[in-house]
Amino acid sequence: MHGTCDAVVIGAGHNGLTCAAYLAKAGLSVLVLDAYDRVGGQCTSEELTLPGYQSDVHAIGYQFANLSPTPDELKLAEHGFELIRSNPNIVHVFPDGTSNGLFATIDETCESIGKFSNRDAQTWRTLFEGYLAQKEAITASVNYPPISFSDQTAGLSSPRGGFDLFRFQLQSVRAWADEVFEAPQTKLLVGTWAAHVGVAPDDGGGASLASLFNTVIQDGGNNLVKGGMHNLPRALVAVIQAHGGKVRTGTKVEKICVVNSKAVAVRLRDGEEIEVGTLVASSADPRHLALDLLGEDVIGGDVAANIRRYEYGLAAMSVFLALDRPCHYTAGEMPARSPAVHCTPANFEYLGQVFLEVRSGLLPSEPFCALWNEGSIDPSRIPPGKGLLKLFIAPVPYKIKGDAVGTISATTWDEAKEPFVNRLIARLERDFVPDLRQRIVAEAIQTPVDFERLLPSCYQGTVMHGSMVAYQMGAMRPIPELSGYRAPVSNVYLCGAGSHPGAGISMLPGRNAAQVIFRDLGIDFARTLAAY
The missing domain is CATH 3.50.50.60 (FAD/NAD(P)-binding domain)
Structure with missing residues (x-):
């Protein structure tokens, strides 16, 4: 020994x-x-595509950590830790070229949401004010060991809002969004975040996760760590x-x-x-x-x-794209100034179909992904004038049983990854980023199997x-x-x-x-x- x-x-x-x-x-x-x-x-963070292009391999957004006192307690800034906060925090783009987003100030966000619904803009302001009023309690709830299950259920039995809280904690994203918002674009802006933690629109518990994600981002930002x-x-x-x-x-x-x-x-x-x-x-x-x-x-x-x-939930994968210059979004300049961009139709049926196909073991017909503008938000990661984009795709099947479209016959990720990524890029070009393919000079793909090979803690290609x-x-x-x-x-x-x-x-x-x-x-x- x-x-x-x-x-x-x-x-x-x-x-x-x-x-x-x-x-x-x-x-x-x-x-x-x-x-x-x-x-x-x-x-x-590694140079996965070309020398001089520094990509975040797995985690990229710094969101929930906004509630953590650790950087201050451990004085991480003295050791090279620095955050980049962009404005906007997140942009959601739609196939018709419109968009909305969460911005650095609540007034900017309400203006963006108000393009589709003035009522939704006021609802979001009210929800965010409610978060701020409870922020101290929310922060305490995650910064200390959890209360016991019996104490938690006892709190839910309180006659003052206990049932409403219990209902909200079990409510699906779609049910909650339909209840509080009127414009489908607002519902998708707020509700899509739940998909990143493997929660489909009609899964129980998605409402509280989506609400917390969005209000934390509205408050503290959707930040990147400078340099990777x-x-x-x-x-x-x-x-x-x-x-x-x-x-x-x-x-x-x-x-x-x-x-x-x-x-x-x-x-x-x-x-x-x-x-x-x-x-x-x-x-x-x-x-x-x-x-x-x-x-x-x-x-x-x-x-x-x-x-x-x-x-363990559903698997994920990533695609890393080195670009000869930044690409352009159909929705204009705003998405390129955002760390993350969500690209979906303005309905939950799209996300629901993705989850239905993946849970059946199928490669989804219209894959959902978040586009992370690593290079434009943090130019220190790339050579001058170039671009760097990360596509985080979730969910995807860990074991491929088939293809929802029927055009990909491969059932192993090593064989299926190239045609599947081609499908994704074709969809993005068609609806959201028309010059994407012509900007790509190198790409790297990490499938769920690659995740697990690299890190055994990514059990069956999951990341949570x-x-x-x-x-x-x-x-x-x-x-x-x-x-x-x-x-x-x-x-x-x-x-x-x-x-x-x-x-x-x-x-x-x-x-x-x-x-x-x-x-x-x-x-x-x-x-x-x-x-x-």
Whole structure:
């Protein structure tokens, strides 16, 4: 057995690094281990198309993290972390050349929405004012471990708005949007965000997710990390190292060694064992932690059975396009000034059909994607005068059973990816970006299978460490036996997106896990932060 440290953190994604940084600040000797050859997990940036074109490989938008105090608490700006906030925040374009969007100010947003409905503009203002009135409570709900399920349901039984809140939390995007807005363009602007977390228009729970996404973006922006998303994990690593911690990449953990219900070491792929002085924290996806790193003999048959039925949701893929110059949108100049552009018809039937086809295992006939204007928003990522676009396509099937159109016969992603991407680009050219194909000088495609090959935590091509469905959120995430950031082993903790508050770039699961660990070790969290 080699080496000893107080805390071993498995996974150098942004949540694992966040947890490790807080532990290092508290004076613990910390070692972070990751199988990939660089830090960041799903927060990496690479030259995927051509030299000099820096693309965000997985995560790109910085939205929910607007609610996180971590950048200030850890002083990430001192280590090269900087955000770019654009105006507009998001633009939604339609096939007839019209558009709307969320802008930096509520007045600008209401003006944009008001092009289609003055009533909707006032409704959005009222909804946003309601968010601001509750912002302190919303922020607290995600910045601390979740309240118990019984306390949550007790709150819903309150005669003052309890039923309305319960209804809203289970309501679908379509039902909610039809209830509060009148223009289909407004409904799609606000409702489309739910699709990014695998929620179809008629799935339960989509309303609250879409409402929160949009109001957080209206308030704090839909930001990009300057120079690439990789500058977030790089800053976190700098904090860890400044406090004596270490990070090792290309180092795969194969087993957490447990003796008498306590983790005593971690065993690496090459056979090396590293002694654990105090604790192990894992940001790996919860199924991998439970079944592989710990094992059924440690967690027990009931827990193993529960985690095996944990739902991961639908797969995703990305296309990266290096351009000889920025492309043009049919809707005018505004979309090119936005970090993200959604392109759909002005109805939920389109999105519903995409989900129906994908859930049947079919390549969708009209794929849905978000266009991310990486190059125009952050010119530091590209050579002068060039362009860089990322297409994030979700949902898509992980296992291809067929093609909704019947023109693609391939049933493996390695064979199907080129004709499928050609279909997508043809659709975008037809309805939204007429000069797209002629601007492309190089492309790179990452399919769901590529996601999983690169990062095992992208289980079956998913990117969320578990679906964001109602029974896998809050105190029930990932499952009750692994909730509250604790594994069924006394000194093993969960600190990844498979824990509350869930998926996305936020640093919140890592920070919340650190709070639980501090409490268990008798360390004052606030006093530790105030000391630096």
